[in-house]
Amino acid sequence: MSDQAARARSAHHQEYGSGPHALDHLMDGLRFQVSGDDNPAEEDESISSMLALIGRITETDMAADWLEAVHSRIELTRR
Secondary structure, eight states: OOHHHHHHHHHHSOOOSSOTTTTGGGSTTOOOOOTTOSSOOOHHHHHHHHHHHHHHHHTSOHHHHHHHSOOOOOOOOOO
């Protein structure tokens, strides 16, 4: 994350913990829905960014196989 983006992000919300910027390098290029942000991401982009961040942390493309797979569902009916 660029210094400018980090400053803008910090101006909009409080970060907590012993390493509040520990993931900043992994969040480079990702956009999230942050209240008070001048240019917030849409919900779909925010979800995609979160999946990308999880993939960067785990070093796997966890979303691609699941999203491309065929899934089944069981619809429950009321009695």
